[in-house]
Amino acid sequence: MGIAEQIRQRLETTLRPERLEVVNESHMHAGHAGDDGSGESHFRIAIAAAAFGGMTRIARERAIHKAIGPEIMGRIHALSVEIR
Template sequence: MGIADQIRQRLDTAFAPVALSVIDESHLHAGHAGHDGSGESHFRVSIAAPAFGEMTRVGRERAIHKALGPEIMGAIHALALEIRS
């Protein structure tokens, strides 16, 4: 299972989102820091879930990082987030 699938699975489990998009943007960063040519290094996530309702922006980001865990967060170089309740 690729990293994008792992991200999707963990966010589905943690937040039961009404909308979720996980896009591997690694190809856009070829030649930049953190891109070693193997892919799966840069991701963009758009997620909407009622669970984020009362959280601050920082609280939402922390919750996502926690749900992804150190294994995924340590395996990727960049994670762009768009989070809605």
């Protein structure tokens, strides 16, 4: 299973989003810093979840990182987050 699918599963399980998009953008960064050649180094997510109610933006980002987990976060170079 690829990293994008692992990210999706963890976010769905933990935050139960109403809307979730996980996009692997690694191909756009080929040959740049952080590209490890795996094709799974740069990701973008767009997410909307009731679980974010009352949270600050920083708390929301921390919740996302926690849900994804350190083992996956440690394998990727960049994660762009759009919270809706």
